[in-house]
Amino acid sequence: MLILRRGNTWVPILLAFSNCLIALHADGYEPSKTYRNFCASCHGEKGDGAGKASRYLYPKARSFIDSPIQFATAANGIASEDDIRKVIRKGIPNSSMSSWKILTQQQIKELVKDVLAFQREGIKRKYLNLLTNDGTIDSPNEELLSNELKMQLEQLQFQRTTSSPKWEPPNSMAAADADNGKSLYQSQNCHKCHGIDGRGSYGIDLIGEFGFPVFARDLVTENYKYGDTATDYMRIIRLGIPGTKMPASTTLTDGQLIDLAEYISTLRSPQSRGLTNAQRYQRAIGQTSKKP
Ligand code: HEC
Ligand code: HEC
Numbered sequence: 001m002l003i004l005r006r007g008n009t010w011v012p013i014l015l016a017f018s019n020c021l022i023a024l025h026a027d028g029y030e031p032s033k034t035y036r037n038f039c040a041s042c043h044g045e046k047g048d049g050a051g052k053a054s055r056y057l058y059p060k061a062r063s064f065i066d067s068p069i070q071f072a073t074a075a076n077g078i079a080s081e082d083d084i085r086k087v088i089r090k091g092i093p094n095s096s097m098s099s100w101k102i103l104t105q106q107q108i109k110e111l112v113k114d115v116l117a118f119q120r121e122g123i124k125r126k127y128l129n130l131l132t133n134d135g136t137i138d139s140p141n142e143e144l145l146s147n148e149l150k151m152q153l154e155q156l157q158f159q160r161t162t163s164s165p166k167w168e169p170p171n172s173m174a175a176a177d178a179d180n181g182k183s184l185y186q187s188q189n190c191h192k193c194h195g196i197d198g199r200g201s202y203g204i205d206l207i208g209e210f211g212f213p214v215f216a217r218d219l220v221t222e223n224y225k226y227g228d229t230a231t232d233y234m235r236i237i238r239l240g241i242p243g244t245k246m247p248a249s250t251t252l253t254d255g256q257l258i259d260l261a262e263y264i265s266t267l268r269s270p271q272s273r274g275l276t277n278a279q280r281y282q283r284a285i286g287q288t289s290k291k292p
Contacts, residue, residue: 028121028125029046029047029114029118029120029121031045031047031114031117031118032113032114034103034107034111034114035110035111035114038100038103039111039114042054042057042061042096043061043062043063043064044061044063046065046118047063047065047114047118047121047122048064048065048066049062049064049065049066049067049209049210050063053096056277057095057096057277058212058278058280058281058284059095059208059209059212059280060209060210060212061096061097062097062209063209063210064115064118064119064122065118065119065122065125067209067243068119068242068243069083069084069087069115069119070241070242070243071084071086071087071092071225071226072163072242073167073235074163074164074165074166075164075165075166075167075239076163076164077239077242078160078161078162078163078242079163079242080166081112081116083163084112084115084116085108085109085112088100088108088112089108092225093223093224093225094222094223094225094274094280095225116161119160119161120157120161123153123156123157123161124153124157125140127153127156128140128141128142128145131145136149167235167238167239169231169234169235170234170254170257170258173230173258173261173262175255175258176230176258176259176261176262177259177262178259178262178263178265178266180256180263181259181260181261181262181263181264181266184252184256184259184260184263185198185260185263188252188260190260192204193206193216193245194216194217194218194219195216197220198218198219198220198264198267199218199219199220199221200215200216200217200218200219200222200283201215204216205286206245207245208245209243209244212284213284213285214244214245215280215283216245216246219264219267219268220267220268220269221269221270221271222270223270226241230258230261230262230264230265233260233261234257234258234260234261237249237252237257237260237261238250238252238257
């Protein structure tokens with residue numbers, strides 16, 4: 001504020017104010033009021049998962065900026081608007097993400113738009129950082145992009161947020177063979193993360209979002225997060241869970257997929273034993289052991 005003129009206090013005030021507006025604008029996407037009211041406390045005003053409540057949560061609230069949406073039913077593993085809508089309405093078992101079906105359709109529509117806009121914002125930031133690091137631009141500022149690079153960025157944002165048609169499961173489970181599924185469970189290395197008895201990875205260190213330790217699902221007693229039918233299991237096995245250590249098994253035949261899903265179904269004995277955020281964290285860092 002060096003241009004301060006004696007007797008004219010408006011100049012610095014206006015300048016300070018306009019700087020502030022520019023700063024706000026440059027700081028990224030401004031979400032809807034619905035988002036700020038209901039979601040920001042966990043997911044953060046800027047969609048980065050750093051809301052005030054997030055420090056007490058495990059798993060952490062998703063960062064829409066840095067992480068993909070995990071519930072994705074499209075063949076290309078990218079969540080469709082419908083997937084995002086569903087996961088907001090249903091919530092995610094065994095986490096602090098509760099069901100938001102009390103919100104109106106219009107509000108949920110706004111939220112889906114917010115989530116997607118945050119994702120595009122994250123792609124933009126990565127792209128600008130990349131170009132800055134390799135010296136193409138001097139600083140990660142969108143204004144410095146040539147028209148060609150702007151178009152490239154838009155294409156990238158489109159590709160990474162646009163889902164393909166839904167993944168289609170095999171038609172029939174009729175010939176499912178759980179015994180074959182059981183041997184596949186081992187030959188495909190599922191047991192390395194989920195344990196030979198399916199009770200989870202006690203003793204194996206997996207790292208997930210934000211660098212926190214991760215516990216591969218207890219396939220026997222825990223509620224699953226992304227669906228409870230054999231079709232859901234097949235989709236999860238085929239596509240994996242985006243942004244997590246759960247891999248996509250792209251080489252299995254349909255028959256093998258069916259057998260594995262059947263084995264998972266026979267393994268299951270869900271007990272609605274909800275763990276607290278603290279208990280889930282203790283388990284992920286290996287400080288609790290299996291209970292019968
Ligand atoms: C009390 C904290 C909390 C609040 C409030 C909250 N969430 Fe979440 N949300 C979470 C947590 C924790 C996760 C991650 C759960 C997991 O990984 O299992 C999550 C995950 C998500 C996901 C990712 C789903 C996926 O498949 O990857 C979406 C989308 C989402 N929340 C949207 C919302 C929206 C929209 C709102 C506001 C209506 C909201 N959340 C409010 C805690 C919260
Ligand atoms: C590298 C470790 C790893 C391997 C190998 C692995 N998984 Fe997973 N799996 C995970 C993790 C981690 C999760 C939980 C992801 C999350 O929610 O953060 C998971 C989740 C799951 C789920 C739960 C889905 C839901 O909706 O909650 C199923 C079912 C599953 N895995 C089956 C399998 C099967 C079958 C195999 C073998 C083909 C397998 N996994 C191999 C790490 C692994």
